Amino acid sequence: MITWAEFKEIFVNGTWRQNSSLVQMLGMCPLLAMTTSLVNGAMLSLATIFVMGSSGFVVALLRNFIPYEIRIPVFILVAAALVTVVDLGMNAYMHSMYNILGIFIPLIITNCIVLARIEAFAAKNGPLQSLFDGAFMGVGMLWTLSLLGAIREFIGAGTFLSGIEAVIPDLHHYQVLPADYPGFLVSILPPGAFIVLACMVAAKNWYEAKAAERANRKPPEPLATAGCH
């Protein structure tokens, strides 16, 4: 079972302290490709929450049967199988949802955050903890990628929420800057993602340092990353 303290710890780790995009710097490929707008970034994250929660849960259930030497192939097997199950299930029973998320689901398996969390967390913890760890890592990704997408979209095209029509038909996007805004292509292209992400990382580190200064303690050491992108 899971205690309240554990739950809180997992929540804070996933959404802020070990944020997959700002701290662990994992899953950079889908991040570059998909955060051209807020809606795209949010949709990719939603699909990831789904896959990470379920893959964490299943691996944690099976963790005592997986020999250490072959854990990586087994983890990949489990994650790939679950992504395919999610893909098929969504295609069959939630087709309108699949039309929106469909292209993002196969991308998730290329996202090494899934494997990283299985290896770092689900292989050593209980099923419930792993389910929440996966889901909250995804939630951390959700707010980060949404913000990143919103900034890139605003600078690049001057719009807010473009593409929302495909998700919620009643809503429509907003032209924030004047309609004759020429756009700023770099922001939409992959380098724009790195530049904006770097600014976000700097902002987070600055905030942490300020907070540490106020509390009169040392700023937190950056956490080691798993070394895959």
Added chain:
Amino acid sequence: MPMVKEPTATGMAARTSVILFVFVIVFTAVLAGVFALTAPAIKESAAIEEMRMIKEVLPQALYDNDLLQDTLVLTATPELGEDDESKVYRARLAGEPSALVLEAVAPDGYSGRIRMLIAVRASGEVVGVRITQHKETPGLGDYIDPKKDKNKTRPWITQFDTLSFDKLAEKEWKVKKDGGHFDSNAGATVTPRAVIKAVKKALKYANENRDRLFASNEAK
């Protein structure tokens, strides 16, 4: 014989491979099961999806047959820009030929191929055109897709509706910038040029092959 406590290398290798094998079998079985379970529903969704696309170019009033059953598979047809097989749906009204729905490709879009669906009446008149797949620049060339077109009352792609070679001479099938009939947005003329050319070629192909396409008995 004394009991061996330490596993030998061979023993370890055998044990792990058996475990890995069991995992592979179990998860393959899970996948096969899920695939079999979802296959009918997926097929149904795909058919609905296909029909939804067709309905965008062809109003219900123009056919009373099952379009998804009355199809032809064409081998590579350069007139349609296809270097692979393409599908033709044959719309009939009370058994009489009513319209053809063709898949076509504009190979010379600004960034790659533009796939589209074109409905042509038996009289040689375009009913409608819809882009099904493209990689044109977002916010610049993607107005060929009515969902992305800022002009919601009269999207760019609807300029083709009801046109025929009788109403608009073949040499007029160009953007205004090139001395033709069609509007285009400033700054993005490569995309509409490619689409117009592809529609023109497909319409010509439909006109010339109409009787053969309707008569063919290779329907699935």
